[in-house]
Amino acid sequence: MRQRMWDEAELLSGDTVFRIGDMVRPEGGDVVGSVTAVISVPGGYLYSVDIRGTIKRFTERSLVRVQGDPSDPEFWLKQNSIACWSSPRPSCGTSGRPK
Incomplete structure (x- = not known):
């Protein structure tokens, strides 16, 4: 076995x-x-x-x-900025910057 x-x-x-x-x-x-x-x-x-x-x-x-530290709000703001600059979406506004 x-x-x-x-x-x-x-x-x-x-x-x-x-x-x-x-x-x-x-x-x-x-x-x-x-x-x-x-x-x-x-x-x-x-x-x-x-x-x-x-x-x-x-x-x-x-x-x-x-x-980064996910408990730090700056971490998430940075992630949102990266996402907006790489592919603008409605939540980012027309300039590609986060609203």
């Missing part, structure tokens, strides 16, 4: 890059989210990320760590 279990076992990928609570954004994206779960899969990890109340899953390679 033990030998069969060893034969069916999969190699673990090692340490995760991100941890629950880390602030991340999808590679090439401008929206910040928080890691809510880390899921071990063959060959790596998937991360569940809460982005504006929606949980999405990403591979490790497709996420970028966002530096």
